[in-house]
Amino acid sequence: MGLRDDLQADLAEAFDGDLADAVTSFTASHPGPAAYDPATGTMTPTMTAYSGRGVFGSYRLDQVDGTLILSTDKRLTALQNEVTRAPAVGDTIAGMAVVRVEADPAAATWRCQLRA
Template sequence: MGMREEIQADLAEAFDDPDGLADAVLPVAGARSIKGGYDPAIGGTVPASTLYYTGRGVFGSYLAKEIDGSRVQTQDVKLLVLQNELFEGQADAVTAIPAEPKIGDLISGFRTLNVSEDPAKATWTVQLRK
């Protein structure tokens, strides 16, 4: 088992553990608008659509030393999501297409301002703002 899988397994266990993070873990629902346009492959226009994705994560706040008043504001929310639990639609892990949050997405009623991943590519850290 590689480092990524170990981190994801340990975090998933902490997410499920009633003595761990289980009381802080919440469902995450994201949506991204995809503009329509001309598609030469089909010889016509493709209508606009919306991509939905779901998972679970831990919503938190930024430390005082991280808040600079412009890029990170006091009301911003930090979301930690396991990459292996974020999927398009309501699918399960067997048939699902992995999802990646993007700047501009709406996640659980917040607008996405920044998305980063840890060096092992196991989690997404998402900056959200109302």
């Protein structure tokens, strides 16, 4: 097992054990290409649904700058191997827009900035 596998196994164990009360399952959607609807003559956006689980939190006051990070923004840390699709800017997770997505250096978790 490599470092990434070890981290993901340890985090999954923590998600199921000590952190179980803080972990939340979520659903998300990714906008896909629009499909033409011949009945209405319009383009209808398609959405790809995906899911995962993670820990939602807030940003510290010293991180909030009012421009890049708002006081109402939320932070999501999700295990990469439990998210069925890589999150992307423009997706919607738990009803909030994804503003920024980062992978940790070991590529074990996604860190997402979410905005209502």
